[in-house]
Amino acid sequence: MRLRGVRASRNVEDRRRYGAKGAGIGGVGLLVVLAVGYFAGIDVTPLLQGAGTQSSAPRELSAQEEAAGSFAAQVLGTTEQVWSQVYPAQVGEDYTPPVMVLYSGVTQSPCGSASGATGPFYCPADRKAYLDTEFFSTLSQQLGASGDFAAAYVIAHEVAHHVQNELGILGQVDQARRQSSETQANALTVRLELQADCLSGVWARSVDGLLEPGDLEEALNAARRIGDDYLQKRAGQVPQPHTFTHGTSEQRSGWFARGYDSGRMADCDTFSAEQL
Numbered sequence: 724m725r726l727r728g729v730r731a732s733r734n735v736e737d738r739r740r741y742g743a744k745g746a747g748i749g750g751v752g753l754l755v756v757l758a759v760g761y762f763a764g765i766d767v768t769p770l771l772q773g774a775g776t777q778s779s780a781p782r783e784l785s786a787q788e789e790a791a792g793s794f795a796a797q798v799l800g801t802t803e804q805v806w807s808q809v810y811p812a813q814v815g816e817d818y819t820p821p822v823m824v825l826y827s828g829v830t831q832s833p834c835g836s837a838s839g840a841t842g843p844f845y846c847p848a849d850r851k852a853y854l855d856t857e858f859f860s861t862l863s864q865q866l867g868a869s870g871d872f873a874a875a876y877v878i879a880h881e882v883a884h885h886v887q888n889e890l891g892i893l894g895q896v897d898q899a900r901r902q903s904s905e906t907q908a909n910a911l912t913v914r915l916e917l918q919a920d921c922l923s924g925v926w927a928r929s930v931d932g933l934l935e936p937g938d939l940e941e942a943l944n945a946a947r948r949i950g951d952d953y954l955q956k957r958a959g960q961v962p963q964p965h966t967f968t969h970g971t972s973e974q975r976s977g978w979f980a981r982g983y984d985s986g987r988m989a990d991c992d993t994f995s996a997e998q999l
Contacts, residue, residue: 724798724871725933731796732803734820739788739827739856740781791856792825798875799823802882805929810886813988821885822851823878843877845884847893852881868948870941872934876923876979877945883922886988887915906965913951914993916969917978920946921991924982939983946979947972974999 784792803820810818824830829838833848843854854877862877863869887893896915900908927934927942947953950972952962962971969975978999982991993999 724875724930724938725935726794726797726871729797729933730800730804731793732799732820732823734803734822735792735796735799736822736824736851737792738830739784739792739825788827788856791859794871794874795823795825795854795856795878798878799882801875801930801933802879802926805926806882806886809925809929809986809988810889814890816889818886818889819850821845821882822849823881824851824853826853826855827857828855843881845881845888847884847888850885850888852878852885854878854881862945862948866945866948868941868945870937870944872938872941873945876927876942879923879926880919883919883926886922887919892918909966909968912968913970913974914996914999917974917999918991918993920970920975921978921982921993922988924979924984925986925988925991926982927979928983928986943976943979946975950975970999 799820806818806820810816824832826837829836830853831837832846832851832853834844834846837844837853838855843852843858845852858877859874862873884893892915896911900911903911923942927939949969951964951967951969952971955962955966970978978991978993
């Protein structure tokens with residue numbers, strides 16, 4: 724992804740200097756579980772030997788952390804540019820971008836405590852996306868989703884949840900989930916996640932001029948690598964569709980591709996789709 728000269732977002736809250744670095748990564752399998760607030764995150768607890776503790780003493784960021792922060796800010800900047808144009812054009816209202824919180828180890832949010840184990844998530848209560856930049860390494864080394872555009876897709880996905888919040892979809896889904904059985908609630912969450920994947924595809928189409936050869940496949944591969952069926956198989960389990968909260972690898976990559984191919988938010992209506 725060509726980011727040289729791309730404006731970095733100023734809507735970044737960097738807490739990493741006051742956070743404890745996460746512990747080392749182990750070699751155990753992955754599970755997908757419901758995370759905080761409205762957003763279902765990737766629980767990589769089995770990969771972590773410990774989440775670390777919050778530190779009050781400031782520390783210097785490593786060169787790798789500085790680079791990850793700059794990358795995240797620039798990718799967030801592309802989402803601001805895209806949605807400030809696409810949202811008014813297709814929705815007819817102004818777009819207000821989210822703040823992205825960068826943290827290391829653990830942090831607090833109105834949706835609950837966050838750690839490297841919860842994975843990236845969006846909290847509608849404060850309209851902020853939370854990202855432990857160490858997740859980029861987990862994505863590449865443990866999940867097999869390497870490449871800068873795979874990491875960019877993760878950020879775009881969280882911003883897509885903010886777009887859903889702006890549209891009022893998160894609140895509607897949360898209310899419906901509270902009135903549903905666990906299986907029905909999971910099915911609603913799957914549709915929510917797949918819609919965010921599709922909206923991420925809309926973003927990807929709009930930044931096509933920044934893409935390099937292989938970038939699109941990096942994003943599609945990342946979507947496949949965080950499919951519920953893939954993660955449960957990797958954890959040594961038989962996939963159980965009634966427990967899915969994100970969708971299968973085929974569904975995730977398929978909805979991302981749908982958004983990329985059309986560039987239309989209206990084509991991301993997973994809640995009206997008969998087949999996912």
